[in-house]
Amino acid sequence: MTSIQENKLLKNAISRLFWLLLWQLAALKVGKELILPSPFAVVKALGRLIVTASFWQNTFTTIVRVLSGYCLGIAVAVILAVATCSNDLADSLLSPIIRIIRATPVASFIILALLWMGKSNVPVLMSMLMVVPVVWENIVAQYQATDRDLLEMAEAYRLSKWKKFRYIYVPSAFPGFLAGCLSAMGLAWKSGIAAEVLSQPSLAIGSNLYYSKVYLETPELFAWTAVVVILSMCIEKLIRKWLFRGVGHENK
């Protein structure tokens, strides 16, 4: 390990320790576990949770729901972006709708979706709905920024529409696609969990967050929140790693 890496690790450790200490001091000052549990109480609650089978069932089901919504969202965003970029009519039809979806509060969608479908599908739909505008917008913006010189070269050499799409538009839009996928991951998690809290399907982290609040089990509430944060960070790291491998392949 280089000294720069060691320095970075040390800084990270100090920063984490500082926030934990601050949390502990605040918990001591408040003095009520119901309002603000200490880090130790949260770790204890987490310890109690992870030894149960239902913890893993809840966690696994939530991961499947959020990732399903995320992947579906990416697929839909790519299809809509291709349609938007290749056809002016599709652009004028889709652009306002996607912008409205982006601006609408997720809670409104959740309540509407609860009227229309089974509650276990609502988190999938919400994750998908939050992913679509972000990925779509990034792809379209990069497509519109495609190098005009390369397009003129394609015109001069009479490249077919397919070659232009495959060799100019797709590689040009790819960085936007990657950026969109990365920033959409956090949104997929937040909206998926929010939908679980409001719809309370049988196996879900969000349902457990809700029950912890109802039964005033604040340490459990914090423990489930910590699980969401850790999962979100781990999955984002995995996706980043996978996507960057994709970039390497594209540039070969």
Added chain:
Amino acid sequence: MRISNLDFSYDNKQIFQDYSLEPSDGVTCLMGASGKGKTTLLKLMAGLLKPDKGTVDMDNRRVSFMFQEDRLLPWLNVRDNVLLVTDREKETDQLLEELGIDGNLKISELSGGMARRVALARCLMFESDVLLMDEPFKGLDEALVKKVASIIIRQNKPTIVSTHSLDEVEALGGEIVNL
């Protein structure tokens, strides 16, 4: 090929007014100071720009255009950049070898002169009857200018080249048109 009574303006600047030219079937070298319209004239002949008035008649001949910038795709290697415009793999490999470029190199690994030769290879490999070349020798040293000029002459096609250098005109042995 004939350009007749051409008018063309860009950004409210009149570049050509009632301009006519009948290039020969050999090599024609367009010379003139920057901003005189050499690139514009080549682009008009390639059909990339439309004249405001007058006609550009290329006798339905297919043209290959070498841009002043290399305009290579950075995500493809040298060979794939050339094969983008042709299916003739064997001839592409031979030409790249003659130009001293390894086809497997990435575009980011090329020097200015190497990238220019790749752009030249792409222009020459494109199936065409006429070559339009905008400063094809930019960034090449004297020895390479001679080598590239001999390859261009060997194509035996009507060729119109824009250049600032009399040495390049001499290497190509073409007629000069001053703009």
